[in-house]
Amino acid sequence: MDNPVIQIADVNFWYGTKQALFDVNVAIAPHQTTAFIGPSGCGKSTLLRCLNRMNDLITGTRVTGRIALNGDDVYAPEVDVIELRKRVGMVFQKSNPFPKSIFDNVAYGLRIQGLTDKTELEGRVMKSLKKAALWDEVQDRLHDSALMLSGGQQQRLCIARAIAVEPEIILMDEPCSALDPTATAKIEELIQDLETDYTIVIVTHNMQQAARCSDYTAFFYLGRLVEFDATNKIFTNPTNKQTEDYVTGRFG
Amino acid sequence: MELHFDQELTQAKDLLLRMSSLAEQAVVTALKGLVQRDDALAQSVLDGDSQLDNLQKEIDERCVELIALRQPKARDLRFLIVIMKIAAELERVGDQAVNIAHRATALNREPQLKPFVDIPRMSDLSCGMIRTVLDAFVYGKIDVARQVIRNDDEVDRLETQMHRELTSFMIEDPHTITRALSLIGVAHSLERIGDHAVNIAEEVVYLYEGRDIRHQSPNA
């Protein structure tokens, strides 16, 4: 792959003394969806959270290797983590809207950057809600509490909130685990639409989801990358027997 | 509501329609090569067969991929399976066109045995069946598909008729045997094309009704 937007090279990761990632090498293609799959505890979420340095919040973690965003090492000492997180957004497993209005949720990221102009805020909030396929459902009640939305709507709100700050990359950590199939399907469609504007990396324990909505898939097991290839190859004719066992459900 | 998956299904369907028009074209051209005694036309059919084969491979690959990646259910699943089966039938139609082209080339080297009456009739019927059944596939016209199955009787009847006629030719004049046998071969190819159309029709019924009507009487 030439010109990957993120290059993960020889990454090792420790929680204290316990090593969670071993010599991981992955390239993330721009404007594509890359899925990290694998059984529980394989390190996929850990790797995802390295990309926007959310693992920094846990004490005792250590990383070696290089994670480069457009060529720049994100763990370099001079890197401003705040800036990094504006460019690499994240959507979490359990939707976590702020206990504020729908409008204030989406505007939060913009306001903390200092944007106060009312017209511009309204414009950008609307744009984000439209991109997240939520505008039609909430345009008449932007000032209602976000907590009154359904689970699927809340998660789309979190996506809109992340999009509002115009990141380059959106990380999604099992975004549909807490949702019913209909809400899940809506978000999977949304992910395919978002590819035009963003690069997406999604962690999922549901491999059918990875098959449905990703372009590239990386299969992890016990902290190591087992296979990384185009999704259609992984699911029709994987190279590695372990991968084949996993996708056919014959694992363990 | 249109999904990304719907677009992919449409693309697969478009591949199949392209294949069907090429297959039909091959048969028509091969017949022309025979009736108009034109070797160049016959040759073009031989040259074009690889395109049909490649399309079938492309369709199969794409359908397998879509089944693996999209986990289709119900009609979506039947759709992809039926597309693969129809592609196989169309590929064999193409092979029959090649057979006709070969026989045309051989027959063109000798004087014409008799005026072509039944063969063009059979060809019109068989090619018509292919065209009609693909139309039924696109628009879900199940009754039309069933009608195609019934039309095959006429094609079979014509083949039997030609067989009898040419056999009497051969008995009367042994010098006609080679040419007559070739013509019987052409009739047989056209009859096989009709059978392929019937198979496609059965798949169309399966797609839209979910019922497997193969190996039964046509009014099932």
Added chain:
Amino acid sequence: MNLKRRQRDWQSVAFYAVTLAATALIVLTILVILGDIVWHGAAQVSWHFITGGTKEGMFDAQTAGVFPMIFGTLALVVLMTLGVVPVGVITAVYLTEYARPLSPITRIIRGAINNLAGVPSIVFGLFGLGFFVQFVGGGLDQMFYGGTLHYRKPALIWAAATMAVMTLPVVIVATEEALRAVPSGLREASLALGATKLKTIWKIVLPEALPGVLTGAILAVGRGAGEVAPIMFTGAAYYLAHLPNSWTDQFMHLGYHVFVLSTQSPDIERTKPILYGSVLVLLVMTFLLNLTGVLVRAKIRSRLQHG
């Protein structure tokens, strides 16, 4: 299959009876105390009593008034709250959001808070006198007033400061609980959007924890209105001719007044009604302060839930 109970489960019945009895005992005690106070004090509580001053004589049931004490108590509570809430909240924020749980400094701070909570209130009074009145007050007088007496005396500000120190543990603990109850998902979401830790605390965590902070404030206020020992040497006065008009003045206090009435009265029988009346006013005032706090907290909570 026989589903009928074969014999009564005497253990369960006995236990249930015990819990009922305990509840009854507590309720009864409260009713007796309140009943006694209301019964004897209601007659005394008149408009004059509440709004009148002490000019006409503190020990005379006809002329006694507790307005200065009400005013003083309120002033004390307000100043105390203004002091304890910010300090308590900032300490709690440091402990939950910034401090490393097992570091020596954290352990020292926690130890200090726990010990502070266990100090008897009279000791706070002496501490207030020695530290606030004499040391800080004296220092201020030296630095700003060239030695003349401004601060180095019992005053509203020093009583409020002493009460603030005493109620600090309560506010810190309540705030910490509230901060911990804020789901970490909210913090993560804010940080993932590119907010600094400070912005996250200020805009997301603290607003969400506000009801809990108010709980701590309500508890502090309850103690502030009632405790007497810490303010005896630091600012409360037996008798003042006028209301305090600056925080360097002394003040009269309902709780202290009750103490005064019970120990200094020349004729205890005549003073009893005033005593009961003052106690009743104190209880009602405490109740109203609590109620205000609870209502404000409920309003904030409902706004958090419904946007």
